[in-house]
Amino acid sequence: MFRKSAVAVLLLLAFAVTAGAQPRFHRYRFEIKRRTTLGGTIVRVIKVKPLAGRFETVAVVLRTPEGDEVEVRLGPQFYLDNLGLRLTPGATLHVAVQVVEYKGKEYWIARQVGLNGKKWVFREADGAPMWRAFGRRGGPRGNL
Numbered sequence: 001m002f003r004k005s006a007v008a009v010l011l012l013l014a015f016a017v018t019a020g021a022q023p024r025f026h027r028y029r030f031e032i033k034r035r036t037t038l039g040g041t042i043v044r045v046i047k048v049k050p051l052a053g054r055f056e057t058v059a060v061v062l063r064t065p066e067g068d069e070v071e072v073r074l075g076p077q078f079y080l081d082n083l084g085l086r087l088t089p090g091a092t093l094h095v096a097v098q099v100v101e102y103k104g105k106e107y108w109i110a111r112q113v114g115l116n117g118k119k120w121v122f123r124e125a126d127g128a129p130m131w132r133a134f135g136r137r138g139g140p141r142g143n144l
Contacts, residue, residue: 032098032127033106038072039094040064045087048073051102060087062095072097072108075122079131083120091115098127 040062048071050057055076062070072095074080080087087093094114100107111123123129 031100033101034099035097035111036099037094037096038062038064038070038108039092040070042087042089042091042093043069044089046071047077050076051100051107058087060093062093070108072110074110074113075129075131079122085113085115085120087115098123100127 043061043063046059046061048057048059051073055078057073057075058077058080059071059073062072064070092115095110096112097108098111100109109123109127111121111127113120113122121130
């Protein structure tokens with residue numbers, strides 16, 4: 001009996017040590033490469049397949065002041081709806097993003113979005129999505 005208990009405790013300790021050693025964002029299968037800010041005019045609002053997760057993702061294509069077009073992934077439509085965030089082409093958007101690599105390709109993922117003097121939070125500092133604990137209801141906690 002003691003031997004089985006000791007083995008179980010050792011296995012739990014080994015699991016706890018290795019779980020703490022995982023790279024940032026391991027749960028979502030991609031790692032944050034860098035963080036930056038970006039501003040521009042919304043060219044179009046699109047829906048894209050999520051990198052990881054269950055919900056179709058809303059993304060915007062922004063035209064920067066330099067003329068570049070960048071796709072920025074925001075989050076699921078239900079989250080934007082619950083925040084009251086309405087995105088329309090022609091609006092000026094300011095975004096704090098994390099650039100991640102997934103299956104060899106870079107993606108721009110929004111952490112915070114600013115529009116018309118308001119700011120909304122989409123991801124926590126570690127990259128975890130704000131809507132993860134709310135299911136399809138979204139939730140007001142992302143609105144600053």
